[in-house]
Amino acid sequence: SALTQPPSASGSPGQSVTISCTGTSSDVGxxxxxxxxxxxxxxAPTLLIYDVNERPSGIPDRFSGxxxxxxxxxxxxxxxxxxxxxxxxxxxxxxxxLVFGGGxxxxxx
Amino acid sequence: xxxxxxxxxxxxxxxxxxxxSCTVSGVVFSSYWIHWVRQAPGKGLVWVxxxxxxxxxxxxxxxxxxxxxxxxxxxxxxxxxxMDSLRADDSAVYYCARxxxxxxxxxxxxxxxxxxxxxx
Numbered sequence: 001s002a003l004t005q006p007p008s009a010s011g012s013p014g015q016s017v018t019i020s021c022t023g024t025s026s027d028v029g030x031x032x033x034x035x036x037x038x039x040x041x042x043x044a045p046t047l048l049i050y051d052v053n054e055r056p057s058g059i060p061d062r063f064s065g066x067x068x069x070x071x072x073x074x075x076x077x078x079x080x081x082x083x084x085x086x087x088x089x090x091x092x093x094x095x096x097x098l099v100f101g102g103g104x105x106x107x108x109x
Numbered sequence: 110x111x112x113x114x115x116x117x118x119x120x121x122x123x124x125x126x127x128x129x130s131c132t133v134s135g136v137v138f139s140s141y142w143i144h145w146v147r148q149a150p151g152k153g154l155v156w157v158x159x160x161x162x163x164x165x166x167x168x169x170x171x172x173x174x175x176x177x178x179x180x181x182x183x184x185x186x187x188x189x190x191x192m193d194s195l196r197a198d199d200s201a202v203y204y205c206a207r208x209x210x211x212x213x214x215x216x217x218x219x220x221x222x223x224x225x226x227x228x229x
Contacts (some may be wrong), residue, residue: 003151037154044204044222045146045154050215055121092213096159096168098144099163103153 003028003089003101009028010107011079019104021072021089027099033092034063036074039103040085044098048087049074084108111135111218115205118223121195131205131222137217139163139183142208144216145190145203147225157203159212160188168212173199194217195227 004022006022021028023034028034032052037045047056049065052072063075072091076083089101131143133169145157150179158179160167167179176195181188188205209215 002155010168031213035215040152044219046219047215047217050217054215056215057216084151090154090156090216096161096166096212097170098156098212100146100156100158 001099003088003091003099004081005087005101005104007102008105008107010109011076012109013079013081014076015079016077017035017079017106018073018075019087019089019106021074021091021101023070023072023091023099025070027091027093028067028072028089031057031092032067034065034067034072035090036063036072037088037090038083069075079108081108111207113205113207113218113220115220115223118203118225120226120228123196123227125195125227126191126193127225129192129203129205129225131188131190132219133186133188133205133207135167135219136207138186140176140210142210142212142214143179143181144186144206144208145179146204146206147199148192148204148222149198150203152201154204155201158190159208162210182207183222192225195225197227199225200227203224 036049207218
Protein backbone atom coordinates (compact mmCIF):
# COMPACT_ATOMS: atom_id res chain seq x y z
CA SER A 1 0.00 0.00 0.00
CA ALA A 2 0.98 3.64 -0.47
CA LEU A 3 3.60 5.29 1.69
CA THR A 4 2.16 7.77 4.21
CA GLN A 5 2.81 11.48 3.79
CA PRO A 6 1.14 14.42 5.51
CA PRO A 7 -1.37 15.97 3.11
CA SER A 8 -0.03 19.46 3.60
CA ALA A 9 2.93 21.47 4.84
CA SER A 10 3.75 25.15 4.85
CA GLY A 11 6.46 27.65 5.57
CA SER A 12 7.42 31.26 4.97
CA PRO A 13 10.02 32.34 2.42
CA GLY A 14 13.51 31.68 3.70
CA GLN A 15 12.38 29.12 6.26
CA SER A 16 12.93 25.37 6.20
CA VAL A 17 10.25 22.72 6.04
CA THR A 18 10.52 18.96 6.41
CA ILE A 19 8.13 16.46 4.84
CA SER A 20 7.94 12.92 6.16
CA CYS A 21 7.27 9.67 4.33
CA THR A 22 6.45 6.63 6.40
CA GLY A 23 6.56 3.14 5.02
CA THR A 24 7.20 -0.28 6.43
CA SER A 25 10.05 -2.69 6.99
CA SER A 26 9.27 -4.07 3.52
CA ASP A 27 9.91 -0.87 1.61
CA VAL A 28 11.39 2.32 3.13
CA GLY A 29 12.88 0.45 6.06
CA UNK A 30 14.34 -2.33 3.96
CA UNK A 31 16.15 -0.41 1.23
CA UNK A 32 18.06 2.82 0.75
CA UNK A 33 16.18 3.44 -2.49
CA UNK A 34 13.91 6.33 -1.56
CA UNK A 35 13.33 9.13 -4.03
CA UNK A 36 11.51 12.42 -3.86
CA UNK A 37 9.71 14.24 -6.66
CA UNK A 38 8.30 17.71 -7.07
CA UNK A 39 5.20 18.26 -9.19
CA UNK A 40 3.81 21.60 -10.19
CA UNK A 41 0.17 21.75 -11.40
CA UNK A 42 -0.27 20.30 -14.85
CA UNK A 43 3.36 19.26 -15.10
CA ALA A 44 5.25 15.99 -14.99
CA PRO A 45 7.12 15.12 -11.79
CA THR A 46 10.72 16.24 -11.39
CA LEU A 47 13.25 14.09 -9.54
CA LEU A 48 14.72 15.94 -6.56
CA ILE A 49 16.39 13.21 -4.49
CA TYR A 50 17.27 9.56 -5.11
CA ASP A 51 18.93 6.87 -3.02
CA VAL A 52 17.68 8.64 0.14
CA ASN A 53 20.01 11.64 -0.06
CA GLU A 54 21.53 11.98 -3.53
CA ARG A 55 20.70 14.94 -5.75
CA PRO A 56 20.64 14.76 -9.55
CA SER A 57 22.70 17.38 -11.31
CA GLY A 58 20.90 20.70 -11.46
CA ILE A 59 18.95 20.26 -8.23
CA PRO A 60 19.99 22.88 -5.67
CA ASP A 61 21.38 21.81 -2.32
CA ARG A 62 18.40 23.48 -0.66
CA PHE A 63 16.78 20.09 -1.15
CA SER A 64 18.06 17.29 1.06
CA GLY A 65 16.90 13.84 2.07
CA UNK A 66 17.38 11.50 4.99
CA UNK A 67 16.00 8.29 6.42
CA UNK A 68 15.56 6.75 9.83
CA UNK A 69 14.00 3.34 10.15
CA UNK A 70 10.77 3.18 8.20
CA UNK A 71 10.52 6.94 7.72
CA UNK A 72 12.22 9.06 5.08
CA UNK A 73 12.27 12.84 5.09
CA UNK A 74 12.71 15.65 2.60
CA UNK A 75 13.92 19.01 3.86
CA UNK A 76 13.52 22.13 1.77
CA UNK A 77 15.67 24.96 3.08
CA UNK A 78 15.52 28.63 2.18
CA UNK A 79 11.95 28.32 0.92
CA UNK A 80 11.16 30.15 -2.29
CA UNK A 81 7.84 30.93 -3.92
CA UNK A 82 8.52 28.44 -6.70
CA UNK A 83 8.87 25.64 -4.16
CA UNK A 84 5.09 25.68 -3.81
CA UNK A 85 4.14 22.34 -5.33
CA UNK A 86 3.18 18.77 -4.43
CA UNK A 87 5.98 16.52 -3.24
CA UNK A 88 5.93 12.75 -3.52
CA UNK A 89 8.16 10.13 -1.98
CA UNK A 90 8.85 6.87 -3.74
CA UNK A 91 10.51 3.66 -2.61
CA UNK A 92 11.57 0.31 -3.91
CA UNK A 93 9.27 -2.28 -2.32
CA UNK A 94 10.99 -5.52 -3.22
CA UNK A 95 10.16 -8.09 -5.92
CA UNK A 96 10.83 -5.50 -8.63
CA UNK A 97 7.95 -3.29 -7.48
CA LEU A 98 7.78 0.35 -6.54
CA VAL A 99 5.46 2.41 -4.34
CA PHE A 100 4.66 6.10 -4.04
CA GLY A 101 3.48 8.20 -1.16
CA GLY A 102 0.16 10.01 -1.31
CA GLY A 103 1.79 13.39 -1.82
CA UNK A 104 2.24 16.52 0.31
CA UNK A 105 1.11 19.92 -0.87
CA UNK A 106 3.68 22.51 0.18
CA UNK A 107 2.40 26.04 0.56
CA UNK A 108 4.80 28.97 0.74
CA UNK A 109 3.08 31.53 2.92
CA UNK B 110 18.99 15.45 -23.97
CA UNK B 111 16.73 12.56 -23.06
CA UNK B 112 13.18 12.90 -24.31
CA UNK B 113 10.24 10.75 -23.30
CA UNK B 114 7.06 10.99 -25.35
CA UNK B 115 3.84 9.09 -24.65
CA UNK B 116 1.00 8.54 -27.09
CA UNK B 117 -2.12 6.48 -27.50
CA UNK B 118 -4.38 7.89 -24.83
CA UNK B 119 -8.02 8.69 -25.42
CA UNK B 120 -11.61 7.94 -24.53
CA UNK B 121 -12.66 4.30 -24.28
CA UNK B 122 -15.76 2.54 -22.99
CA UNK B 123 -15.65 0.35 -19.88
CA UNK B 124 -14.46 -3.10 -20.82
CA UNK B 125 -12.55 -1.77 -23.80
CA UNK B 126 -8.87 -1.74 -24.64
CA UNK B 127 -6.22 0.85 -25.30
CA UNK B 128 -2.54 0.61 -26.18
CA UNK B 129 -0.19 3.29 -24.93
CA SER B 130 3.21 3.84 -26.47
CA CYS B 131 6.29 5.56 -25.13
CA THR B 132 9.33 6.53 -27.15
CA VAL B 133 12.59 7.44 -25.45
CA SER B 134 15.29 9.26 -27.37
CA GLY B 135 18.71 10.65 -26.58
CA VAL B 136 19.99 7.68 -24.66
CA VAL B 137 20.96 4.03 -25.05
CA PHE B 138 17.39 2.87 -24.58
CA SER B 139 18.03 -0.83 -24.27
CA SER B 140 20.04 -0.52 -21.05
CA TYR B 141 17.32 0.92 -18.85
CA TRP B 142 14.22 -0.04 -16.96
CA ILE B 143 11.08 1.77 -18.09
CA HIS B 144 8.13 2.52 -15.83
CA TRP B 145 4.51 3.56 -16.19
CA VAL B 146 3.00 5.75 -13.49
CA ARG B 147 -0.56 7.07 -13.46
CA GLN B 148 -2.33 9.95 -11.81
CA ALA B 149 -6.10 10.13 -11.53
CA PRO B 150 -7.65 13.62 -11.57
CA GLY B 151 -6.76 15.46 -8.36
CA LYS B 152 -5.00 12.40 -6.95
CA GLY B 153 -1.45 11.27 -6.33
CA LEU B 154 1.06 9.32 -8.36
CA VAL B 155 0.62 5.56 -8.52
CA TRP B 156 3.19 3.14 -9.88
CA VAL B 157 1.56 0.93 -12.52
CA UNK B 158 4.15 -1.23 -14.24
CA UNK B 159 7.83 -1.69 -14.97
CA UNK B 160 9.89 -3.59 -17.53
CA UNK B 161 13.56 -4.44 -17.51
CA UNK B 162 16.05 -3.89 -20.30
CA UNK B 163 15.62 -7.22 -22.10
CA UNK B 164 11.94 -7.73 -21.40
CA UNK B 165 12.55 -10.74 -19.16
CA UNK B 166 10.95 -9.03 -16.16
CA UNK B 167 7.66 -7.17 -16.08
CA UNK B 168 5.89 -6.22 -12.88
CA UNK B 169 2.49 -4.69 -12.16
CA UNK B 170 0.54 -3.09 -9.35
CA UNK B 171 -2.19 -5.42 -8.07
CA UNK B 172 -5.25 -3.58 -9.53
CA UNK B 173 -3.94 -3.92 -13.11
CA UNK B 174 -2.23 -7.31 -12.97
CA UNK B 175 -3.86 -9.63 -15.48
CA UNK B 176 -5.41 -6.74 -17.42
CA UNK B 177 -2.37 -4.67 -18.44
CA UNK B 178 0.66 -5.93 -20.34
CA UNK B 179 3.89 -4.03 -20.75
CA UNK B 180 6.29 -4.76 -23.59
CA UNK B 181 9.22 -3.11 -25.33
CA UNK B 182 10.88 -2.93 -28.72
CA UNK B 183 14.49 -1.96 -28.19
CA UNK B 184 15.08 -1.59 -31.93
CA UNK B 185 12.48 1.20 -31.97
CA UNK B 186 13.28 2.69 -28.54
CA UNK B 187 9.65 2.13 -27.65
CA UNK B 188 7.64 0.55 -24.87
CA UNK B 189 3.96 -0.26 -24.93
CA UNK B 190 1.29 -0.66 -22.30
CA UNK B 191 -1.60 -2.80 -23.53
CA MET B 192 -4.59 -2.07 -21.33
CA ASP B 193 -7.54 -4.46 -21.52
CA SER B 194 -10.82 -4.77 -19.59
CA LEU B 195 -10.58 -1.11 -18.73
CA ARG B 196 -12.59 0.26 -15.81
CA ALA B 197 -13.63 3.75 -14.82
CA ASP B 198 -10.99 3.81 -12.07
CA ASP B 199 -8.27 3.33 -14.70
CA SER B 200 -8.98 6.88 -15.88
CA ALA B 201 -5.84 8.91 -15.33
CA VAL B 202 -2.89 10.63 -16.91
CA TYR B 203 -0.37 7.91 -17.67
CA TYR B 204 3.27 8.89 -17.43
CA CYS B 205 6.12 6.94 -18.96
CA ALA B 206 9.46 7.32 -17.21
CA ARG B 207 12.95 6.11 -17.94
CA UNK B 208 14.55 4.45 -14.98
CA UNK B 209 18.04 3.20 -14.38
CA UNK B 210 19.96 -0.01 -14.88
CA UNK B 211 18.21 -1.49 -11.85
CA UNK B 212 14.51 -1.34 -11.01
CA UNK B 213 15.33 0.55 -7.82
CA UNK B 214 17.44 3.14 -9.64
CA UNK B 215 16.60 6.77 -10.05
CA UNK B 216 13.70 7.69 -12.33
CA UNK B 217 14.98 10.93 -13.76
CA UNK B 218 13.24 11.31 -17.10
CA UNK B 219 9.48 11.62 -17.46
CA UNK B 220 7.18 12.27 -20.35
CA UNK B 221 4.38 14.81 -20.23
CA UNK B 222 1.75 12.11 -19.90
CA UNK B 223 -1.15 10.87 -21.97
CA UNK B 224 -4.76 11.06 -20.80
CA UNK B 225 -6.84 7.92 -20.57
CA UNK B 226 -10.55 8.31 -19.93
CA UNK B 227 -12.77 5.29 -19.40
CA UNK B 228 -16.42 6.26 -19.67
CA UNK B 229 -19.57 5.35 -21.50
